[in-house]
Amino acid sequence: MSLFSRIPHIPTSDELADIVYSQLKKIRVNAPPGSKIRRSELSLLKTLYFRQFRYFFKELQSRLRKIVNSFPIIDALHPFHRELIDILIGLDRLHISLSRINNTLDVLQSIQKSVSRKLGICEKASEAKRIRNEALGRAGSCIKDLKEPLDDLIDIKIKLAQIPDFKLDAPTIAFAGPPNAGKSSFVSIVSTGKPEIASYPFTTKGLFCGHRYHDFIQVQFLDTPGLLDRPLDERNTIELKGIIALKHIADIIVFLFDPTPEASLPLERQVNLQKEIKKIFPETPIISYINKVDLI
Template identity: 25%
Template sequence: VRQAMLAGGWRWRAMHSQPDVSEVVELSTARGGEVKLGKLRQLVNLPPFDEMFGIARKKMLACIDVELRKAHKKKKSELNALDFANVHKLSLLAFSSSISIPLGEVLKQNENLLKGLHDFERVAAELIFEDSRRNNGQELDNATAGITELRKQIVFDLKDASSKISKLKNKDEIMLVHNTALQKSKVLLAQHNNDIKLIRNYVKRFRSLPFIDLSVPLFVLVGAPNVGKSSIVKAVSTGEPEVADYIFTTRKILLGHIYDTTYGGWQCQVMDTPGVLSRNDEDRNVMEKMTIAAMENLPSNIIFVTDLSETSGSKSKLELQLALRQDLRGKFPNRRWLDVISKGDLLEIDPSEFGIENAVVVSCITGDGLEKLRVLLKEQSGAGGGAEEERVNV
């Protein structure tokens, strides 16, 4: 069966593109252990149920073709009932394996999902669980139980059909049992479509987390909603976040890169994060918690973006932005910190009037200040860019 499946081109992993293992970076922790960053991006995902059935059917037909060629080569005549039964029995086993193996891989990875994760990925995964429960009432454990039952039932039914076929001597009866078993499998897959869709959605969200290279300086842009963080990331880096004039436009962590090939080369990572409100941690939504998780669990420099133009909406009034800035500076007293004032083309106030000294004023409309910001990022990266460095006012 294995040879027949290989002859038919059975390559489950190749069909579902996996991230390059080189994306996994090992980080030495304070405890002397090693934590892998990028594990969630390596998760195997399932295809839709109808595509899964089609893949398995294709492997089954390839198996039949190989076995028929072997049988005809030996007999050089029409197959007798015994050979005919053996061919179709093996084809059902190939079909069963084509479904049970990937389902088993997903079940195994779900069982060990949170083990060995970098702290940032572990918190991010827990927040994704929380968000799904809150918005959809969907639990990964329930879907996993459904997939477990699906796998057991398909394996049992196809094994039972194979056993029945081995006892039959009439070709029409063999084909009836064979086709009935296939149809039953298709119905089972359709019945568990919601479980498959839920797991696909979880894996898609896990794999959408950005790959962060811990050997490259990281700058995390934080601030209230709609203050212009995404516009700045888009203007100074390779990142392509969504930019719109409504609150909480950014709904996930996004990453851009800045490259400078002169003077021996230099690069840094710039992270766009969902907006944060000035309130207690227990009152924050999942998007805000994701931003705080990035700040707490990644060795990063903080770029706090403030909009003094009062055009960011009621939830981002200036007094609320200043309160948030004070809260975060108190929460991360030893982190490298850079103040950036956005929407400089609308600015009519000196930032120092609000206690924000030596801030970089930028405008993504006119381009003013963006090159200065890039230069400062380069200088601050060259200074080390560690997670727990002395506070620096640039």
């Protein structure tokens, strides 16, 4: 299961308002069966409003806390995930959106305490109605103010779904080299099962991911089509950052050379590409492998 799959549906501010306000109309106060005691209008209103507010604030705060708590704690994430979130979304943007919801929770708590105190001491039915309407109005303004952060979190959730769910604790071998050098075939051969395509937001082709057990340790193999297969001067800034993020998971890089006349890149450009990759991954061992020698 993906790290970010537990993020629930995030409602818009209008949806949130419809949910909590619609339920208020269903809350009633009925006299106990067999009761002959006539309660005053003020007593009935107070009982009704206390019940309504107990539901209203509990439901609203519960839904907002569920949204906030469903997002991962950034500082606890693997560096690979942190870097991808920063590239795709911006860590500040996520922090600001969540902080605004937390601030709203504090305001709602304050409104709830205030209305409970005022209702408890009011002495007229008209005053109780005014207190109720005033509190619902203030709460409604809070919900309206959540439009921007909720819309932002809806967009963030969509972007988080693009982050691949790699086994970040598994030794990982990434394959690089020109297109059609045989990288995906190599991954298929060394993998014990059928490799899967893992989405990666910086390439439309996804990452070709396979696994193999070695002495009870699962080793992960990654082919990186569209990433480590062409000169870096052909990349935009976002693509370069996506490539750099791989440094957090690639323990070894195997660079496949294609020496055949049909190679997509001349051999000299393949050598230059390998040098560029070494600069990006200065601390990652890079193994050179000449493929297709039988076709020369």
